[in-house]
Amino acid sequence: MTDQTRPSFRAALSNRTIQMTLGAFAFIAAAAGAALAVQAPASVGATDKAAIEQIVHDYILEHPEIIPQAIEKLQSKRLSSVIDTNRSALETPYAGAWEGAANADVTVVEFFDYACGYCRASLPDLGKLVGSDKKVKIVYRELPILSEESGDAAKVSLLAAERGQYMPYHKALYAAGRVTRDTILAAAAKAGISKADAQAAMASSKYDSEIQSNIALAQKLQATGTPTFVIGDQVLSGAVGFDALKEGVASARGK
Numbered sequence: 351m352t353d354q355t356r357p358s359f360r361a362a363l364s365n366r367t368i369q370m371t372l373g374a375f376a377f378i379a380a381a382a383g384a385a386l387a388v389q390a391p392a393s394v395g396a397t398d399k400a401a402i403e404q405i406v407h408d409y410i411l412e413h414p415e416i417i418p419q420a421i422e423k424l425q426s427k428r429l430s431s432v433i434d435t436n437r438s439a440l441e442t443p444y445a446g447a448w449e450g451a452a453n454a455d456v457t458v459v460e461f462f463d464y465a466c467g468y469c470r471a472s473l474p475d476l477g478k479l480v481g482s483d484k485k486v487k488i489v490y491r492e493l494p495i496l497s498e499e500s501g502d503a504a505k506v507s508l509l510a511a512e513r514g515q516y517m518p519y520h521k522a523l524y525a526a527g528r529v530t531r532d533t534i535l536a537a538a539a540k541a542g543i544s545k546a547d548a549q550a551a552m553a554s555s556k557y558d559s560e561i562q563s564n565i566a567l568a569q570k571l572q573a574t575g576t577p578t579f580v581i582g583d584q585v586l587s588g589a590v591g592f593d594a595l596k597e598g599v600a601s602a603r604g605k
Contacts, residue, residue, distance in 0.1 A: 425572070429571065429572070429583070429584075429585050430583040432570050432571060433571070433580060433582075433583050433585075434583070436567060436570060439563070439567060440459050440489070440491075440567060440580055441457040441459060441489055442489075443489045443490070443511075444491075444492075444508055444511050444560055445508070445511040445512045445516075446510075446511045446512070446513075446514050446515075446516045447489065447490045447491075447492075447507070447508070447511040447516050448487055448488060448489045448490060448516075449476075449480055449487070449488050449490075449516075449517050450480035450486050450487040450488050451480075451484055451485050451486060451487050452487070454485055454486055454487035455485045455486075455603060456485065456486050456487075456581065456582065456599045456602045456603050457486075457487045457488075457489055457581075458476070458479070458486060458487070458488050458489070458579060458580070458581050458595065458598070458599065459488075459489045459491060459579065459580040459581075460472070460476065460488060460489070460490055460491065460577050460578070460579055461491045461493040461564065461567075461568050461573055461576055461577060461578040461579075461580075462490060462491070462492070462493060462576050462577045463492075463493055463494050463495055463496045463500050463504075463576040464494070464499075464500055464503040464504065464507070464523055464524070464529045465494075465496040465497050465499060465500045465503070465528075465529045466496060466575075466576040466577065468576065468577060468588060468589040469524075469576050469577045469589075470524045471589045472577050472589045472590075473521070473524050475589075475591055475592040475595055476488050476595070478592050479592065479595050479596060479599070482596075483596075483599060485603075486599055490507075490516070490520065491564045491567070491568075492504035492507060492508065492560070492561055492564055493561075493564050493565065493568055493573070493576055493578075494561060495565075495575075495576065496576075497529070499529045499530055499531065499534070500529060501561070502531060502534055502552040503523060503529050503534050504557070504561055505551045505552050505554065505556075505557045505561075506519065506534055506537075506538050506543070506548045506551050506552060507519060507520065507523075508551070508557045508560060509543065509547065509548070509551040509557075510538070510541055510543060513542075513543065515541040515542055515543060518540060518541040518542070519537050519538060519540070519541035519543065522536070522537035522540040522541060523537035525537075531552075534548065534552070535548050535549070571585050572585075573585070573587070574587055575587070575588075577589065579595065579598070581595070581598035581599060581601070581602050582598065582599075582601060582602025582603075582605060583602070583605070584598055584601065584602070586598060
């Protein structure tokens, strides 16, 4: 990933936040308008409607707490639609970039960055999840937004996915701590990937389209960073822990 891509990712998130806030006001206004249309008799004149609209306006100013509630409802509805539209792209892994059940009834998607400490902290929770639930699949999606080394690590990761060595590399790199070219090469070696092949992957543009596709998906989901999890029709942000992941799976399975 280039230095230009990382700022553009953050800028897109900021723009979407503004759009969501404006959308919430539109949502409230539309709801008020619908209420007027249903409840107001035909005999109500323009003056009376203006008075009712003023009451709605004043109520919103006196109870601004309904704005976050409206934003949350609007966001939940929008995200559910985005997930449904992009479910195949989200839940279809790149080669072997997954673990768990091949014929899962619930798929957990994680957008992650190898340089992200919260992603590293989430690894045991994901391992516990697939270890305790034999019908869950974890699909890993590279989202290298934190550093240049993140991009190098992601490319070697995708190479490992192609060779059926994904999880050994994935776990070895997280265990190494800080992401550097040396730790990337060491993790690749532990997974059975030669230094020459790992270096070639880092220098290649072969994996750019996959990474850009993940970035586009993350932006559609309004991901605020890593890790971001998609479970069913929910988006969970941050190192949410095993219990929240388990609850997300149960909710998706219930639907």
